[in-house]
Amino acid sequence: MKNLLDEYRARDLLQDATEGVAEHLLEAPRTIYIGFDPTARSLHLGSLVPIMGLVHAQRAGHTPIALVGGGTGLIGDPSGKAAERQLLTKELAAENAEGIRSQLEHFLDFEVKSNPALVRNNLDWLGDITLVDFLRDVGKHFSVNQMMAKESVKRRIRDEESGISFTEFSYALLQSYDFLELYRREGCTVQMGGSDQWGNITTGIDLVRRMEGGRAFGVTYPLVTNASGAKFGKSETGNVWLDPALTSPFRFYQYWINVEDADAVRYLKFFTLLDRDEIAELADALVKEPHRRAAQRALAEDVTRRLHGQAGLAAAERATKALFGGDIEGLSADEIADVFADVPSSELVREDLQGGGKLVIDLLLESGLASSRGDARRSIEGGGVYVNSVRVQGIDVTVSTEEAIEGRFLLLRKGKKRYHLVALTA
RNA sequence: GGUGGGGUACCGAAGCGGUCAAACGGGGCAGACUGUAAAUCUGUUGGCAUAGCCUUCGGAGGUUCGAAUCCUCCCCCCACCA
DSSP, rough: OOOHHHHHHHHTOOEEOOOOOHHHHHHHHEEEEEOOOOHHHHHHHHHHHHHHHHHHHTTTTOOOEEEEEEHHHHHOOOOOOHHHHHHHHHHHHHHHHHHHHHHHHTHHHHEEEHOOOEEEEEEEHHOOOOOOHHHHIGGOOOOOHHHHHHHHHHHHHHHHTOOOOOHHHHHHHHHHHHHHHOOOOOOOEEEEEEEEEEEHHHHHHHHHHHHHHOEEEEEEEEOOOOOOSOOOOOTTEEOOOOTTTEEEEHHHHHHHHHHHHHHHHHHHHHOOOOHHHHHHHHHHHHOOOGGOOOHHHHHHHHHHHHHHHHHHHHHHHHHIIIIIIIIGGGGGGHHHHGGGGGSOOEEEEGGGGGGTTTEEEHHHHHHHHSSSSHHHHHHHHHTTTEETTTTOOOOOOOOOOOGGGTTTEEEETTTEEEEEEEOOOO
């Protein structure tokens, strides 16, 4: 068996682990699970750490389970009521679970015979159990005294302002029950999670011991932040999603390219499968020739390829090369259409450019690059607006059909990185 | 329930009758420098309009030529007391 914990440790992915996990994982192939919250149609970058946690587990020969919290997700929304709505939510949860599975397929192997990845939805067991059964069979194993002794709970109780709701207080029971069910159904003996999940994980381990007399384990990874203290996984345009419909491969790629030096090496460890030597080499390059940004490139390439495939990566790189490397003016309209397939775009009726043309201010507003006319004006006055790579010189500048590339496209740009393609239609 | 202190733009926080679209800091957005990095520096940051207008300072009324600033009532937070 490959030593999974060593792998985590080498990648700074190990925060804490219960006693005996190392031996447990070395002895035989095990089944390991991590929970994912299906609050959205798509996972975002925040889920990448747990995903990679499962990836390493599978590569080490263990069976990874992604548990979608379809049931706990329902609890998370207290405003829901009436059977009708609940039904809808269940369907939605199932839908999201399906979406999550398809995203996980880019990372995990669901086909391999020996240890295929699994997706489970806790709605399967939480959905049908009655309150009385739950309290009788599960609840009686929980000591309120012990639950209240947990640091996370104590803090909330001490803090009279926020307090803690019963729902939240009992969330640990549900998560523990998940572990128990996975232990029973899939022989799952290890739960992983973010360091904030430590309490819930150990509670689950206790439940498995009490109810089944079994031994289970927990492993946590650190929560990822970036060097500037900003939230990891947020770009200037918001969350970075794994779904290409929500975050294009180009944007995804760009997110990684723009990672600051201080984060690059850590991210390489977290999010790529490059080995120690390769990462050391890139770290070295970062110091010796930082302008090459070899680390960021390797990072962007590796992660984008894994998620979006070779074709997605190629498209992202093509667009990147055109935007940041070469000269856009040299490109034909077809090439532009191709390159910018990935960049935000809108359509404009050609007639709108007829006559005196159209004010750049209006274009900025309509494309969403500016939030108001004043904002558009300021951006232009500050020298931050370009049409077809040429800086707009004044707020009264207009654009006409002659300026369109082969009469088909206008390329708007605000700042260094935000592009918008306007396609002209008849 | 009682007493005292508060609610100001994205956030924090000044202002306490006109000169307030509202200091200052953070954040955001641009620009410069770089390496599509960080740090730093500069500009900008309610809306519309070529120095004017409109909507903002918890809510509703009122006083005044004029209110974020004063008065009344209401709502919400905080501190101490019970």
